[in-house]
Amino acid sequence: MLLSRHLRRFDRLRIVSSPSVRLLSAKPVSDEKLRCQVEESSYDQRTVCEAITCYSNDWQKALEFFNWVEKESGFEHTTETFNRMIDVLGKYFEFDASWSLVNRMKENPGSIPNHVTFRIIFKRYVTAHLVQEAIDTYDRLDDFNLRDETSFCNLVDALCEHKHVVEAEELCFGKSVVGVSSNTTKIHNLILRGWSKLGWWGKCKEYWEKMDKEGVVKDLFSYSIYMDIMCKSGKPWKAVNLYKEMKRKRIKLDVVAYNTVIRAIGASEGVDFGVRVFKEMKERGCEPNVATHNTVIKLLCEEGRVKDAYGMLNEMPKRGCQPDSITYMCFFARMEKPREILSLFGRMIRSGVRPRMDTYVMLMRKFERWGFLQPVLHVWKTMKESGDTPDSAAYNAMIDALIQKGMLEMAKEYEDEMVERGLSPRRRPELVDTSLEETLVCR
Template sequence: MTTVSTEFLSHTLSLRTNSKRSWHPKPNGVITCRIPVLNEDNPRKRKNNYNKGNGKVNSSDTAPRHYDFRDTHHMRSLNRLCKTGKYTEALYFLEQMVKRNYKPDVILCTKLIKGLFTSKKTEKAVRVMEILEQHGDPDAFAYNAVISGFCRSDRFDAANGVLVRMKNRGFSPDVVTYNILIGSLCARGKLDLAMKVMDQLMKDNCNPTVITYTILIEATIIHGGIDEAMKLLDEMVSRGLQPDMYTYNVIVRGMCKQGLVYRAFDFVCNLSTTPSLNLYNLVLKGLLNEGRWETGERLMSDMMLKGCEPNVVTYSVLINSLCRDGKTGEAVDLLKVMKEKGLSPDAYCYDPLISAFCKEGKVDLAIGFVDDMISAGWLPDIVNYNTIMGSLCKKGRGDEALTIFKKLDEVGCPPNVSSYNTMLGALWSSGDKIRALGMVLEMMNNGVDPDRITYNSLISCLCRDGMVDEAIGLLVDMERSEWQPTVISYNIVLLGLCKAHRMVDAIEVLAVMVDNGCQPNETTYTLLVEGVSYAGWPSDAMELAKSLASINAISQDLFRRLNKQSFFRA
């Protein structure tokens, strides 16, 4: 088959175009078009030259230029590649364009730069900027895109180099440029460098904005403390900048996280502007987390006086705190009040009630709230179901738990590792060891990997039934897996060995434990002392306890208790 080169086709098309009769009103003239004038407020938005009064285009705002339809075709192709995420192909296309003396479009190049940085193709993004600088007209948006990309890649020296190059080419960095640098540095804990950038911003006669100060305030709270952050707030106000609610949220959240809930309370109540409901909810949560119910009531009173009605978040904070403090009856009453006020409880309102009733052993009430939750249009998550199943198993109702477990896939909540762990322990405790072990196989077949709790549960079940050697084998498997045994894992095996009076093996397991870098705790030593005593050597157990107490491996209170036990067994 004969192939035709693109150059031949291009040449042929140009000949055919020249041979056709021109449809332009100017005989033998080139096709012209008008270049839209850009909007002065936003240089990237084209000004609408259409005069609505007379329905005509203002020709005085435009200038004729030669137009090449192939230019439009190339730009569209480049734009299409960017939209579909084919950034490498777009860069190749751009390189071919400039080789044919086409001028790159700054908007498309900026889009390509952002895409390449997002795709972690930093060097290719830099190449686009080089092409734009050599063959086009880069603007502040393009430079900001490169600076932002370098900052996200933690290449702050490179970002600073672009900033210098930007200035050398006659561009004045704007506050957006500096906000990118300051925000990136603060996000990575480099507050000192961020402050230096702030100083440079001032030297360049660039005015910081509310966003600039909010970024610095948030970072200062984390790394410098509330007092330093409040100084920045004062500086911000002295410059005539009015903090917005996001700024206040940052400050209040920081105070609550650092345990300064009373300071947060005073700050919100004394604001010159009406605080947002979100601010009140933040402080309320902080107060109630510390059990400050009286101050919480004062906050609610201030909130109501200023016209802020409680919302779903407010009620969820109150319900969660009541459940945590064992006041489930009051929490249920509050849920009723909430509904009477026309507010629909969400999952955050139901979750603490379900958990609280399960802890109290009132699993039927918890199931009732799950049903209410579904009726209200909220689907329970796997945590809710795991809580219910765990409570049923503790009440000896493993069959009901197993029924729920089997229906998890049907209700759109595939069981997770916690679900399997719950059922594993329940089945083994009920004596159904075959089904318990089958649960482990089913778990792995369904792509759910066992975790440390799974291993510990199996080891505990085996030791409880006197199958200590099998438990030791599982402990060895655990050492080879990604889940290294913890002190809990070793203590379970030690307990099984001590109950079997296999003290030599217990000492050997202790040695392996230490060799593997797992530090024994007080429970470990208690098991060994009691094991020696139960094995018929009470005097040896007492001597061991004395030695451990002398090196502070066990407390004096524990020593006295062990000493008493050894004495009675002598």
């Protein structure tokens, strides 16, 4: 019973990280005390964007807050807050609502649609496999004075990013595109990366060679993409050879290229060689970023050198490079002791690093596999207190942990909540049987 009360209490929490925002349930300002808080609050663009992000897994509440903050607090939405809301709506295929917001944006000079607006719409259409709708959107951009090379590249990028590279090639080379040149290094790079996304390594090699045959000038990004392909296809030594070729051609590497090289050398020759390149990039004036440190930390953790990885974690802030959720996930992936994981998770939260949803899910799944329910509840509670709305994966992890402990009634409550939010739970015989038994008893 105590555990059940705790679970219900955890699920009522609606606290967000920013103190100036109070995300609202069904009726945002029905409470007089909350109304007074609202009147005293100062909403800015950053705060509103954070609030919308908190409900990125619940588009109805996100849209409710979006409309409420404008109506009740007098906040004037900007292009960025509109874009954030359109992204959330597109995630749930609410395209009519997205276009409604686009039309609202045109009414205010401070929120005119920009390239980012339509890059988001391209991405969401293509994610939903509505390729023609994405292309039609590009054709409509004359109305916004945005039908240009940038928008075309954004469209091709969305197609390639979400595994519609065949359609991207057809769009670029199968027919003429008025006013836009498709035969550029940038377009070829996007398509090369598209084949990489599909994991068609033979096609990647074929396309790389085709670029040479057609006289396409390969730049830093071309090499960076192909080095990444070599790493992912299990041939890191070929990525190292490409790195040496770049040095011979005197192509100046940027931080992205160095990150790929460190990963490739670390995988093929060991982490110590990766650390050498890490030092080399600093000597050449290329400052390592968070991804660079994460790459080295991951290599160290994979070789069991967790102490050295902790040393780098401690050094990152001193170098002006704050760890992110991926930094900590490199550790979590290799840790096998619940107490150590919870200790590091606590440090992560205290340092102000906000976990991603897949961070929560990773930890909940780990604890569930080990048969520990209390840590699962702790992670769930932290997620709620951070203002993050659980997605399907998080709900399923919680439900599985409860079923494992025989708490079928509570598991069913979470499953029902998923359905109410429009999420699809997995079919679980235990919960089907429970529901059927309750129905028969009622009859």
